[in-house]
Amino acid sequence: MKKYTKIIALLTVMVFVLSAALTGCGGSKTSENTSSQGQTEQKKEPVELVVWSHLTDPEIAKVQEIANKWAEQTGNKVKVLADQSDFQAFSTAAQSGKGPDIMFGLPHDNLGTFQKAGLLAEVPDGVINKDDYVPMSISAVSYDGKMYAVPISMETYALFYNTEKVPTPPATLDDLIKLGKEVGFQYDVNNFYFSFAFISAYGGYVFKDTGGGLDPNDIGLNNDGAKKGLELIKDFVTKYKFMPADINGDMAKGNFQSGKTGLYISGPWDVDGFKKANVPFKVAPLPQVDGKPMPSFAGVQAAFVSANSKHQQEAWDLMKYLAENTGLPLFETGNRIPALKSLLDNPEVKNNEILNAFAEQATHAIPMPNIPQMAAVWTPAGNALQLITSGKVPVDKAADDMVNQIKQGIATQQ
Numbered sequence: 526m527k528k529y530t531k532i533i534a535l536l537t538v539m540v541f542v543l544s545a546a547l548t549g550c551g552g553s554k555t556s557e558n559t560s561s562q563g564q565t566e567q568k569k570e571p572v573e574l575v576v577w578s579h580l581t582d583p584e585i586a587k588v589q590e591i592a593n594k595w596a597e598q599t600g601n602k603v604k605v606l607a608d609q610s611d612f613q614a615f616s617t618a619a620q621s622g623k624g625p626d627i628m629f630g631l632p633h634d635n636l637g638t639f640q641k642a643g644l645l646a647e648v649p650d651g652v653i654n655k656d657d658y659v660p661m662s663i664s665a666v667s668y669d670g671k672m673y674a675v676p677i678s679m680e681t682y683a684l685f686y687n688t689e690k691v692p693t694p695p696a697t698l699d700d701l702i703k704l705g706k707e708v709g710f711q712y713d714v715n716n717f718y719f720s721f722a723f724i725s726a727y728g729g730y731v732f733k734d735t736g737g738g739l740d741p742n743d744i745g746l747n748n749d750g751a752k753k754g755l756e757l758i759k760d761f762v763t764k765y766k767f768m769p770a771d772i773n774g775d776m777a778k779g780n781f782q783s784g785k786t787g788l789y790i791s792g793p794w795d796v797d798g799f800k801k802a803n804v805p806f807k808v809a810p811l812p813q814v815d816g817k818p819m820p821s822f823a824g825v826q827a828a829f830v831s832a833n834s835k836h837q838q839e840a841w842d843l844m845k846y847l848a849e850n851t852g853l854p855l856f857e858t859g860n861r862i863p864a865l866k867s868l869l870d871n872p873e874v875k876n877n878e879i880l881n882a883f884a885e886q887a888t889h890a891i892p893m894p895n896i897p898q899m900a901a902v903w904t905p906a907g908n909a910l911q912l913i914t915s916g917k918v919p920v921d922k923a924a925d926d927m928v929n930q931i932k933q934g935i936a937t938q939q
Contacts (some may be wrong), residue, residue: 709785901934
């Protein structure tokens with residue numbers, strides 16, 4: 526009996542030891558599997574992002590340099606390529622899987638067309654802080670109350686003045702007219718982009734801003750304020766004889782560069798040319814009208830992530846990095862006015878007297894409408910200006926005809 530008892534006891538111990546050993550092995554294996562799975566989830570395969578850009582070649586090279594730093598930190602790859610394709614080319618490429626992950630440096634007024642076609646990914650929370658940007662630039666990249674792009678830089682036009690002819694720039698419209706009679710004043714008067722400032726100064730507008738978007742059914746280019754501004758534009762040509770009715774941008778620029786005129790309206794793209802030509806000039810915000818700043822049209826260079834990108838997370842991570850790090854380099858390389866408030870206060874920007882004047886004007890500017898209906902505005906508006914400045918059609922009729930033509934153009938889009 527004792528013999529059997531000892532055998533049973535021995536077997537019990539062996540079973541216990543074996544069970545413990547198996548449990549230990551099983552636990553170890555489970556732990557190893559869990560650890561291995563965690564490492565797999567944390568470690569992602571590197572991706573290659575493609576960025577298309579409408580910026581200049583020197584600017585694109587700078588963006589590539591900055592993108593390379595992000596790539597080094599994340600283990601991914603980035604190609605930044607020059608692109609001048611139109612909407613249709615981008616749409617075709619995007620839908621066929623051959624488009625970019627990011628478009629960087631596209632004028633914001635294209636966004637409505639891209640958004641309507643479903644090509645834009647909405648900007649996720651955390652990519653940027655809206656309060657860090659000039660409010661106008663956020664409006665420019667928003668559509669139906671949602672952000673579909675990130676502001677990169679902004680541009681507008683202002684008043685160039687020859688410092689040998691004009692020691693102090695005109696502060697008011699009356700001053701501008703008075704000085705214009707003495708030293709000459711010209712600009713591309715039949716270009717709606719530039720002449721819009723004199724229309725908006727009295728209350729004219731393209732599409733009514735409802736606070737939640739633009740209403741294409743409410744066009745303000747033939748209201749009383751718009752007509753008053755158009756009368757002023759007519760006076761520049763027919764009454765004050767500042768410029769001929771057939772003037773264009775090159776003529777106006779050439780006359781200022783040669784010293785024939787002392788006042789000229791244009792944008793930062795003319796700065797380098799005037800410097801190289803040794804023109805003695807400075808830039809000031811547009812003169813005030815009735816004690817208020819004159820609102821110019823503004824353009825915002827925007828960046829968006831393609832809705833068709835297969836690497837949304839990485840693309841937005843790169844976008845955040847570029848938004849935080851390209852502002853000053855693009856200011857230095859391409860005279861781009863930063864959209865970030867902090868960079869506008871940067872000493873390098875603040876101490877640049879010429880570009881700082883454009884930045885000041887930009888704070889009073891109105892972003893060009895970014896809805897698709899804006900495409901129906903440019904041709905009727907330009908034609909109306911030509912008819913008005915040539916004296917062929919009275920302002921009232923030209924303004925009313927312009928709005929009717931815009932409405933017809935919008936109707937054909939639908």
